[in-house]
Amino acid sequence: MAFEFKPYTPAPEFKTQAAYFSMEFALDQALKTYSGGLGFLAGSHMRSVYELKQNLIGISILWSFGYYDQGRNEDQTMRADFRQKSYSFLEDTGLVFPITIHDTEVMVKALYLAPDTFGTAPMFFLTTDIPENDFISRTISHHLYDADTAARIAQSILLGVGGGKLLDLLGVNVDVYHLNEGHGLPLAFYLYEKHGRQLAEVQKRLVFTTHTPELAGNEEHPMSLLEKMSFFGPVPADEVRKVARVENDALNYTLTALRFSHIANGVSKVHGDVANEMWGHYEGICPIIPITNAQNGTYWRDKTLHEALEANDDAALKARKRELKQEFFKIVADQTGTLLDPDKLTVVWARRFAGYKRADLILHHFERFLKIINDADRPVQVIWAGKPYPKDYGAINLFNSIIRRVKGQKNCAVLTGYELALSAYMKKGSDIWLNTPRFPREASGTSGMTAAMNASLSLSIADGWIPEFVRHGENGFLIGHTDINQPDNVKDDIEATNLLDVLENEIVPLYYGQPDQFLNIAKTAMREIEPEFGSNRMATEYYQKMYNVK
Structure with missing residues (x-):
């Protein structure tokens, strides 16, 4: 029986047909297609698309080995394990079609995730790991963010060209293509060829979200390599140089996406300013507006906690929070042998490990x-x-050094396997959610939103989304940051002092000496975090400010 694509009937206010391209989606613990915050964000977005019944299709890659499984060596330090994944809930569409990578025909299979499976947008996952391909071609969809440059470029072609071609094969008349980060940039050249090599026709249909001021997140490669890899499809490289205004014969993904889109967004108000400072002086770019990232409350918030909040039942709220801490601490004990006390103040630092986040x-x-x-x-x-x-x-090495430094400390633990399920336990089982990036390098950082939904208060550098929400001592706590021109070692020294000052002199006395006031601050955060930082707001803004604007 041939695959028939019949998703739900969209709500009339969201009738514009959109397609959302992302290298990773964190949709459910069972589906290992994400690495960190970008995936968590995209997953919440797809859940809100479903709740709002928006006319949007998600496009991604089915990673045969996922990101990786984080295990432990004999000395408790971390180990990266790679195991092949299998998913019975993905429907084989029967669609297998060719794309060109490195002047070679590579076959792509599309699998379908129905909306009712996890409560998401209708979604398609692409794979090259099929018998029709040779071994090298099969490996393209093996590992998310492959370390090999050529493999990563091939993955971008798979996402952008594969996704664009799939939608055409399905007969979907897409009004707006949304690139979530620059990974799927070859879509722009696919559309450029499809629409008669008219840049204006691509710009009518393409929108773009830039997520990071980090160099690693704004990929750039020599034109010669991209041309050799068939990144531009049939479009001649000299034409690309001209239309994309290529400088120094290297193509920057972010800059090119900004030139091929009619509008783009940064992911917080601070990041909107940073993105305009980074890219605004280049000719031919589209406007960059802020649409602050958000998370899906239906998925992340603890129902019992919120029932107690709505009933204004402090005793029930405190009792449920204590239960959540106990549940989390069972995981800590199982992993590390460390027994923690649910009545003690508990601080958690948990997110993708990167140097600038300063764990x-x-x-x-x-x-x-x-x-x-x-x-x-x-x-x-x-x-x-x-x-x-x-x-x-x-x-x-940073992760392992923390394990070594706190080894033997009865009040400390370092966990492995940070994925959706553990993230939820940590947010529900913590009192303080610690966030310590180097300002202004955290574009958004959304984990504190889902912590706040579960009565865990942010203790954070005022970066990303934090300045839009946290009022010190009222719904969270701020760590003062230094002048951005200071050397990193000076920043670390001063900001570490500021962190410990707030913890020791404000939070600890409040938690132990004024527990009712601490609870009131947590309740304020719970009430205020939604709907402003719920992803239904974000998904609606995308339609209002990007999809329905030409």
Whole structure:
């Protein structure tokens, strides 16, 4: 029986047909197609698309080995394991079609995730790991963010060209193509060829979200390599140089996406300013507006906690929070052998491990840190988790160094396997959600939103989305940051002091000495985080400010 694409009937206010291209989606613990925040964000977006019944299709890649499974070596340090994944809930569409990579025909199979499976937009996942391909071609869809440059370029072609071609084969008349980051940029050249090599026709249909000011997130490669890899399809490289205004014979994905789109967005108000500073002086770019990232409350919030909040039942709320801490601490004990106390103040740092996020900032003044956490009357429990990129040896060494430094500390633990399920346990089982990036390098950072939904208060550098929400001492806590022109070691020294000052002099006395006031701050955060930072708002803004604007 031939595959028939019949998703739900869209709501009339969201009738514009959109297609959303993302290299990763965190939709459910069972589906290992994500690495970190970008995937968590895209997953929440797809859930809100379903709740709002928006006319949007998600396009991604089915990673045969996922990102990686984070395990432990004998000495408890982390190990990256790669195991092949299998998913019975993805429907084989029967669609197998060719795309060109490195002047070679590569066959692509499309699998379908129906909306009702996880409560998401209708979604298609592309794979080259099929018998029709040779071994090298099969490996294109093996590993998310492959360390090999040529493989990563091939993955971009698979996402952009494969996704564009699939939609054409399905007969979907797409009004707006949305590139979530620059990974799917070959879509722009696919559309350029499809629409008679008229840039204006591509710009009518393409929108773009830039997620990071980090260099690694704004990919750039020599034109000669991209041409050799068939990145531009049948479009001649000299024409690309002209229409994309290529400088120094290297193509920047972000800059090119900004030139091929009619509108783009940064992912917080701060990041909107940073993105305009980074790219605004280049000729031919589209406007960059801020649409702050958000998370899906239906998926992330604990139902019982919110029932207690709505009933204004403080006793029930405190009891449920204590239960959630106990559930989380069972995982900590199982992984590490560390027994934690649900009545003690618990601080969590958990997100993708990258150097600029400074997982170890709280340890910078180590003797003071030990004094705070081991206080006999008012102890503090601190827990870390996160996945470094498997080839980022600096981040892996940082992860392992934290394990070594806090080894033997009864109030500390470092967890492995930071994915959707563990993330939920950590947000629900923490009192303080710690966020310590180097300002202004965190474009958004959304984990604190889902923590706030679960009565966990942000203690954060005022970066990304944080300045739009946190009012110090009212619904969270801020760590003062230094002038951005200071050397990194000076920033770390001052900001680590500021962090410990707030923790020791404000949060600890409040939690132990004024528990009702601490609870009131947590309740304020729970009430205020939605709908402003719920992804239904974000998904609606995309339609209002990007999809329906030409």
